[in-house]
Amino acid sequence: MSDARQILETAPGDEADVEHEFGGGVMGYTVGLGLAALLTATAFVLPALNLVWPPSLPIALGVLAIAQMGVHVVFFLHVTTGPDNVNNVLALAFGALIVFLIIGGSVWIMHAMNANMMNPAMHM
Amino acid sequence: MLGKLTWDAIPFDQPIPLAAGAVVALAVLAVLIYITVKGWVPYLWREWITSVDHKRIGVMYVALAILMLMRGFIDAVMMRTQQAVAFRSNGYLPPEHFNQIFSAHGTIMIFFGAMPFMIGLMNFVVPLQLGVRDVAFPTLNSVSFWLTASGALLVNLSLVVGEFSRTGWLPFPPLSEMTYSPGVGVDYYCWALQISGVGTVLTGVNFVTTILKIRAPGMTYMRMPIFCWTALAANLLIVAAFPVLTATLAMLLLDRYLGFHFFTNTGGGNMMMFMNLIWAWGHPEVYILILPAFGVFSCVVPTFSGKPVFGYRSMVMATMAICLIAFMVWLHHFFTMGAGGDVNAIFGTMSAIIAVPTGVKIFNWLFTMYGGRVRFTVPMIWSVAFMITFTVGGLTGVLLAVPPADFMLHNSMFLVAHFHNVIVGGTVFGALAGMTYWFPKAFGFRLHEGWGRWSAYFTIAGFYVVFMPLYVVGLEGMTRRLQHYDVGAWRPWMMVSVFGVLLALVGIVLEIVTIYVSIRDRESLRDEVGDPWDGRTLEWSTASPPPEYNFAVLPHVDHEEYYWRIKQAAARSETLPEEPHYVDIEMPRNSATGFVAAFFATVMGFALIWHIWWMVGVAFVGAYATFVAFAWRDHEEHVIPAETVARNDHARRAARAKALKAYSPR
Numbered sequence: 001m002s003d004a005r006q007i008l009e010t011a012p013g014d015e016a017d018v019e020h021e022f023g024g025g026v027m028g029y030t031v032g033l034g035l036a037a038l039l040t041a042t043a044f045v046l047p048a049l050n051l052v053w054p055p056s057l058p059i060a061l062g063v064l065a066i067a068q069m070g071v072h073v074v075f076f077l078h079v080t081t082g083p084d085n086v087n088n089v090l091a092l093a094f095g096a097l098i099v100f101l102i103i104g105g106s107v108w109i110m111h112a113m114n115a116n117m118m119n120p121a122m123h124m
Numbered sequence: 125m126l127g128k129l130t131w132d133a134i135p136f137d138q139p140i141p142l143a144a145g146a147v148v149a150l151a152v153l154a155v156l157i158y159i160t161v162k163g164w165v166p167y168l169w170r171e172w173i174t175s176v177d178h179k180r181i182g183v184m185y186v187a188l189a190i191l192m193l194m195r196g197f198i199d200a201v202m203m204r205t206q207q208a209v210a211f212r213s214n215g216y217l218p219p220e221h222f223n224q225i226f227s228a229h230g231t232i233m234i235f236f237g238a239m240p241f242m243i244g245l246m247n248f249v250v251p252l253q254l255g256v257r258d259v260a261f262p263t264l265n266s267v268s269f270w271l272t273a274s275g276a277l278l279v280n281l282s283l284v285v286g287e288f289s290r291t292g293w294l295p296f297p298p299l300s301e302m303t304y305s306p307g308v309g310v311d312y313y314c315w316a317l318q319i320s321g322v323g324t325v326l327t328g329v330n331f332v333t334t335i336l337k338i339r340a341p342g343m344t345y346m347r348m349p350i351f352c353w354t355a356l357a358a359n360l361l362i363v364a365a366f367p368v369l370t371a372t373l374a375m376l377l378l379d380r381y382l383g384f385h386f387f388t389n390t391g392g393g394n395m396m397m398f399m400n401l402i403w404a405w406g407h408p409e410v411y412i413l414i415l416p417a418f419g420v421f422s423c424v425v426p427t428f429s430g431k432p433v434f435g436y437r438s439m440v441m442a443t444m445a446i447c448l449i450a451f452m453v454w455l456h457h458f459f460t461m462g463a464g465g466d467v468n469a470i471f472g473t474m475s476a477i478i479a480v481p482t483g484v485k486i487f488n489w490l491f492t493m494y495g496g497r498v499r500f501t502v503p504m505i506w507s508v509a510f511m512i513t514f515t516v517g518g519l520t521g522v523l524l525a526v527p528p529a530d531f532m533l534h535n536s537m538f539l540v541a542h543f544h545n546v547i548v549g550g551t552v553f554g555a556l557a558g559m560t561y562w563f564p565k566a567f568g569f570r571l572h573e574g575w576g577r578w579s580a581y582f583t584i585a586g587f588y589v590v591f592m593p594l595y596v597v598g599l600e601g602m603t604r605r606l607q608h609y610d611v612g613a614w615r616p617w618m619m620v621s622v623f624g625v626l627l628a629l630v631g632i633v634l635e636i637v638t639i640y641v642s643i644r645d646r647e648s649l650r651d652e653v654g655d656p657w658d659g660r661t662l663e664w665s666t667a668s669p670p671p672e673y674n675f676a677v678l679p680h681v682d683h684e685e686y687y688w689r690i691k692q693a694a695a696r697s698e699t700l701p702e703e704p705h706y707v708d709i710e711m712p713r714n715s716a717t718g719f720v721a722a723f724f725a726t727v728m729g730f731a732l733i734w735h736i737w738w739m740v741g742v743a744f745v746g747a748y749a750t751f752v753a754f755a756w757r758d759h760e761e762h763v764i765p766a767e768t769v770a771r772n773d774h775a776r777r778a779a780r781a782k783a784l785k786a787y788s789p790r
């Protein structure tokens with residue numbers, strides 16, 4: 001096997017590595033699928049069946065959504081805390097930071113503008 | 125059958141675009157016929173169009189960029205001449221035409237001139253500097269290029285079929301909504317950018333992966349040349365920012381095609397949200413343009429000063445700091461929108477802070493030159509011109525980032541001068557420096573010094589004469605994008621500015637002459653050894669042009685400036701490093717996927733613009749089928765036998781051994 005192959009083989013997405021890490025392999029995907037389906041179903045069941053105090057529903061849905069993201073990140077994207085995963089974790093952190101900056105910034109900016117410019121939608 | 129497309133779309137009543145379009149069409153046809161008659165089609169198809177070699181793709185990106193820069197320059201000439209004559213008169217360009225010209229100018233220059241130039245340089249250089257054989261996803265790379273070309277084609281098609289957007293290089297609503305722009309101009313803009321935007325995101329993914337995951341053995345992060353760092357930062361910005369552009373344009377398209385009201389005046393839409401989103405992409409975008417240029421200067425200045433780059437670690441820190449802070453300043457493009465004093469103050473402060481790492485870099489380049497043996501070659505002339513020019517542009521940027529000042533200067537000619545000052549003086553000078561610097565690596569011969577020097581002098585002088593007057597008229601209150609005006613005080617400055625266009629034109633012609641003369645005299649400009657500038661980074665260790673596989677054996681990097689060290693060691697001992705053991709090399713096979721997919725993407729974009737729905741369906745199926753066919757192929761690589769590798773490398777080593785005798789170690 002030539003040099004080029006050896007190097008290309010460290011590229012992400014190679015199933016060979018995935019088998020051995022946490023959340024990898026067919027078993028990992030099955031567990032992930034189960035968890036994801038469960039979380040999705042719960043998100044529909046909770047409001048429909050009136051199981052919790054209604055005003056707390058948005059928060060419950062938010063928690064479910066974050067848990068869903070966690071399941072995807074661990075079982076499908078294979079971002080774990082292993083030593084060969086530093087890049088992935090950093091990339092995830094970078095992404096989360098940018099999303100936070102853009103969404104948080106947008107909400108702040110638009111809210112401030114609506115308040116200052118007396119947007120009719122805010123003062124009705 | 126053909127949706128909105130009728131014969132009315134061809135502007136028979138407007139001689140200028142029709143004549144221009146006819147000339148271009150004839151020229152393209154002539155070139156195509158010439159190529160076919162000469163029998164070059166199979167060669168082009170095999171070696172370029174279907175090539176997945178990062179070097180070839182890089183060269184094609186740069187070629188596309190040069191073509192588009194010249195196309196955009198024609199628009200620039202028209203705008204400057206219009207403003208020179210349109211004093212108390214209507215000039216020669218009617219408003220609707222003038223508006224299309226400034227829109228096309230900005231769009232073409234940013235998306236199809238500056239961006240492809242930078243991406244082309246990264247394509248050519250990054251794998252070579254990292255000491256590897258190709259990028260992480262070679263076929264995807266070809267897809268990226270052809271999708272970019274597809275977008276460029278659509279924009280240029282609008283010249284003769286239909287019309288282009290009249291909203292400026294960013295389609296601000298409500299002007300860009302159906303109510304005020306019922307024509308196909310905005311649709312051309314949006315679909316061209318959506319298609320090329322996919323290509324750009326794929327490039328970002330490809331290069332982030334390449335730099336993080338595929339480096340020569342021993343090439344740790346802190347041993348990467350600065351250009352690789354700036355490429356990493358620029359591509360991280362692409363990956364993070366371009367989806368915002370895509371989503372924003374998608375919302376605008378939903379407004380236009382399906383009657384949504386994200387950004388409309390009525391129905392609860394908010395056009396200010398468009399401002400906010402487009403600049404959340406737009407400011408990172410300007411750093412996508414400038415960071416690779418910073419990388420070019422960080423290669424050129426050390427090489428021609430004969431010293432390692434000053435403050436390597438601070439360069440890395442500055443690059444990554446810019447990458448992060450680029451996402452914290454976007455509001456400075458709409459201080460006047462009315463978000464209020466506290467919001468403006470925070471974003472104004474962040475904008476001033478982002479100038480700090482940039483300043484660090486300027487000082488690092490200066491200190492790299494300080495005490496060095498500086499050779500004023502053409503790339504170095506561009507670099508010095510950049511340092512001076514960019515500092516001025518950065519300072520006016522900081523001035524604009526002071527909210528009270530911006531309330532006076534927003535959307536004035538002062539702003540126009542600022543961003544040309546940084547984009548021309550930064551990105552374009554960097555692109556030309558990089559092109560001259562790496563040209564011998566790509567083609568095996570240098571560009572002619574004498575002609576190149578004069579080209580640089582005229583272009584730089586032209587830049588100053590065009591844009592410095594714009595600062596003055598901006599301070600005198602002239603706003604941007606005026607089709608005509610009646611303020612006498614501005615007139616003389618506009619005349620000076622149009623004279624500068626003439627100087628820049630001379631510079632461009634001289635650049636073309638440079639390339640022509642260099643090709644003619646290529647034997648005397650030949651780079652036999654592969655290291656014409658006494659370079660310091662790995663790309664200069666292989667032959668010029670490099671073989672398809674870049675390196676006969678991958679270098680084992682055990683130090684920063686690894687190539688410089690082994691070169692000095694070899695010169696001192698007067699022997700080359702030991703001959704390596706050569707093995708077979710597997711390289712990815714050519715693929716027509718990129719070209720075919722982009723063909724379908726172009727058809728689909730065109731059909732979407734003109735509402736030809738059946739054609740949209742056909743093209744979509746075609747593009748999808750291309751992708752499936754690619755995914756199903758099972759023969760992905762071809763092998764270059766060890767004997768071929770050895771033969772090529774013996775030739776390289778022989779040339780090196782000869783050159784070694786004449787080389788005095790430092």
Ligand code: HEM
Nearest residue numbers: 410414456457475479518521522524525534535543546547
């Ligand atoms: C020193 C850092 C910089 C600062 C503080 C800065 C600040 C600003 C500000 C405040 C504006 C908005 C002015 C207005 O609309 O009233 C602006 C516009 C602009 N800047 Fe910069 N800038 C900087 C560097 C750059 C660089 C490096 C580039 C590109 C390579 C660039 C490209 C642009 C462009 C294209 C626009 C105008 C876009 C438009 O309105 O059409 N700037 N800059």
Ligand SMILES: [Cu+2]
Nearest residue numbers: 407410456457
């Ligand atoms: Cu900005």
